[in-house]
Amino acid sequence: MGSSDKVLSYPAELKYVKTHEYVRVEGNDATIGVTAFAADQLGDVTYVELPKVGQTFKRDEKFGVIESVKSVSDLYMPCSGKITAINEKLASEPEIVNSDCYGEGWMIKVALDNPSELSDALTADGYKDFVVD
Amino acid sequence: MTTMQLKETPLASWHRENGGRMVDFAGWNMPVQYKSIVAEHMAVRTKVGLFDVSHMGEFIVTGAGAHQFVQFMIANDLDKLTGPNMALYTQFVMPDGGTVDDLIVYRRQEDYLLVVNASNIDKDWAWLKKHIDSFQDVDMINVSDEVGLLALQGPHAKDVLSALIGRSLDDMKAFTYGSGTASGIEIGFGRTGYTGEDGFEIFVKTAETEKLWKLLLQAGAQYDIEPCGLGARDTLRLEAGLPLYGHELSEEISPLEAGIGWSVKLGKSDFSGKEALMRQKENGFKKQIICIKAEGKALPRQDYAVYAGQEKIGIVTSGSQGIFVGYPIAFAMVPAAYAKVGQALSIEIRGSQVPVTVVKRPFYQRP
Incomplete structure (x- = not known):
């Protein structure tokens, strides 16, 4: 169900999971958001429900909800860890998920429990193949 | 992919080639959006939008x-x-x-x-x-297969159609019908719509539907016309307080219960359903469609439960962001006792009770 009209980007330096979150790893810290594919499929994002700083999650646990005019989806942790920051800007400008999902539209920052958990995450090319099929 | 053969309007190829995101709507392969539902909704409220409703x-x-x-x-x-x-x-x-x-x-x-x-x-x-x-x-x-139908909606709809048929439409009243010729194409049109804006629903032969669509887009270019999908059609009609069959109207919901009693004329001669509607009017009806404004940002959606205190009293029949009014809105079916404007209720959204208020219909009325 790939979109034929828009070219969606998947930066090579990120890791991806099949629930459509990306992870930007910097040492033991990670920044997490949703992929361009997810943002495009959801359409106009109206609301992002995020956890509180200090909460801990296991990999694959639900950490939030993303809602668009069209639909609502759960957000899942690509890796275990403790929330160190949330993107406060999403409360007033949820549409930045659509305009800049890998930059301004990030969702949470996490202190990783176990960075090796991400060894089986998808590469940009692997994720691209996954969403095109 | 569904294995069922979806029906297509004469514009299906155009939609696919122009970024339309196609979905199954009532067995029809239709665009739910092109650019974005928000952009298309706002185009109709502030400029002009064009919808393919040839499936009707x-x-x-x-x-x-x-x-x-x-x-x-x-x-x-x-x-x-x-x-x-x-x-x-x-x-x-x-x-x-x-x-x-x-x-x-x-x-x-x-x-x-x-x-x-x-x-x-x-x-x-x-x-x-x-x-x-x-x-x-x-x-x-039944001429459904021979007729294409395009809805041109928004404050500039009149200017666009008028330019195309070469005559002023200033004197054409709402809910009247006219005809004309657009670059040699015979069209009929009602000053009607399903968005809460001024506009026209334009009938054309199936074979000429795509040509007319393109002519309308050309004529509308100076007003920044947007092709609009069924997503915006739904958010626009909801904001305008208009019922959608299968949601606010059904074989279980009468027009009186749906809150459109203004269109039911019990004083006229006998008609199908008259006795039942008269009984409903005389005895009062038990359930009713209400308009709801929700607090916060989470959206009430179809089938979410409506509560009065601890008691579940009804369900949401349609809900979304009120894109122009700027807050979450919904229609819900509740017992008539809870239908008064100002009534405080709540909707369960993902396990939380979100406060809502019954408000007057419609949510949006054009200036």
């Missing part, structure tokens, strides 16, 4: 007995159409008060044109056929 059904009723037949089948009063080229919004109602469909009836020079919901074409046809034999001198044909 059209029946033509002719003959000396056509008036009597149509008058019996609808809950509004056909006699309000005092001359040709006039239209009204109405419903087909079952003997128990449930709604078969809602529709627009156009009285034209020689016939009546009935425009029905795509999802109900077969059901409506069977319903009308079941009754037509009791009337003399009346014929009905």
Whole structure:
């Protein structure tokens, strides 16, 4: 169900999971958001429900909800860890998920429990193949 | 992918080639959006938008007995159409008060044109056929496959259509019908719509639908016209307080319960459903569609539960972001006792009770 009209980007330096979150790893810290594919499929994002700083999650646990005019989806942790920051800007400008999902539209920052958990995450090319099929 | 063969309008290829995100709507392969629902919604509120609604059904009723037949089948009063080229919004109602469909009836020079919901074409046809034999001198044909229908909606709709047919539409009243020629294409059009804005629904032969679509987009370019999908059509009609069949109207929901009693004329001669509707009016109805404004940002959606205190009293029938008004809105079905404007209720959204208030219909009224 790939979109034929828009070219969606998947930066090579990120890791991806099949629930459509990306992870930007910097040492033991990670920044997490949703992929361009997810943002495009959801359409106009109206609301992002995020956890509180200090909460801990296991990999694959639900950490939030993303809602668009069209639909609502759960957000899942690509890796275990403790929330160190949330993107406060999403409360007033949820549409930045659509305009800049890998930059301004990030969702949470996490202190990783176990960075090796991400060894089986998808590469940009692997994720691209996954969403095109 | 679904294995069922989806029906397509004459514009299906155009939609696919121009970024339309295609979905299955009532068995039709239709665009839910092109750019974005928000952008398309705002275009219709502030400029002009163009919708392909060729999936809708059209029946033509002719003959000396056509008036009597149509008058019996609808809950509004056909006699309000005092001359040709006039239209009204109405419903087909079952003997128990449930709604078969809602529709627009156009009285034209020689016939009546009935425009029905795509999802109900077969059901409506069977319903009308079941009754037509009791009337003399009346014929009905289903021209749904021969007719394309485009909805041009928004404050600049009049300017766009007027430029295309080469005459002023300033004097054309809402719910009237006219005809014209656009670059050699014969069109008929009602000053009607489903968005809460001024606009036109334009009938054209199937084979000329794509040509007309492109002409309208060209003529609308100076007003930044946007092609719009069914997503924006839904958010626009919701904001304008208009019911959608299968949500706020159904075989279980009468037009009175849906809150559109203004279109039901119990004083007219006998019609299908009249007795049941009279009983509902006299005895009061138990349940009712209400308009809800929700607090916060989470959106109320179809089938979410509505609560009065601890008690579950009803369900959301349609809900979304009110894109122009700027807050979450919904229609819900609740017992009539909770339907008063100002009533505080709550909706369960993902396990939390979100406070909501019953508000006056519509959410949006054009200035």
